[in-house]
Amino acid sequence: MEENYLFQIRVTGILIEDEHILLVKQNVSSKRKWSLPGGRLEKGETIEEGILREIMEETGLEARISKLLYVCDKTDTEPPLIHMTFLLERVSGEITLPTNEFDSNPISDVKLVPISDLENYGFTCKFKEIAMKEFPCAGSYMGYKDAIGL
Numbered sequence: 001m002e003e004n005y006l007f008q009i010r011v012t013g014i015l016i017e018d019e020h021i022l023l024v025k026q027n028v029s030s031k032r033k034w035s036l037p038g039g040r041l042e043k044g045e046t047i048e049e050g051i052l053r054e055i056m057e058e059t060g061l062e063a064r065i066s067k068l069l070y071v072c073d074k075t076d077t078e079p080p081l082i083h084m085t086f087l088l089e090r091v092s093g094e095i096t097l098p099t100n101e102f103d104s105n106p107i108s109d110v111k112l113v114p115i116s117d118l119e120n121y122g123f124t125c126k127f128k129e130i131a132m133k134e135f136p137c138a139g140s141y142m143g144y145k146d147a148i149g150l
Helices: 047-059 117-119 125-132
Strands: 008-017 020-026 038-040 062-074 083-093 109-114 138-144
Touching: 008 047, 008 062, 020 047, 020 117, 038 083, 047 062, 047 083, 109 117, 117 125
Parallel strands: 008 083, 062 138
Antiparallel strands: 008 020, 008 038, 020 109, 062 083
């Protein structure tokens, strides 16, 4: 019997300016319509290339990675997912809506929202507290994704 060791890598970016966090509006789940910008790596792409491409495509911003925040598992997908979250800094650009031309789950809004309002955008209290505390345990493997409230 041959084992299948395939998995996906999903990267998300956290960009914070003046105590506001960058979010994109799209159908995440029945409970949440807003998410952190990001997506899955494409074939042949490095992790850095993937997160910077996703941020540009989804928000119109050129960014750079400040640091790795968290690595988490999401095993309830097929294939299983490794989820990596990075803290980003804006290099240039203005927030714009993406064209959505190749996206089956289009983004309908992009904006900076107050971190203190994250629960109003469907995020957990746990994630809001982590963001307000400026991401304690940054650079850590956190186990399951819900450990960081996502």
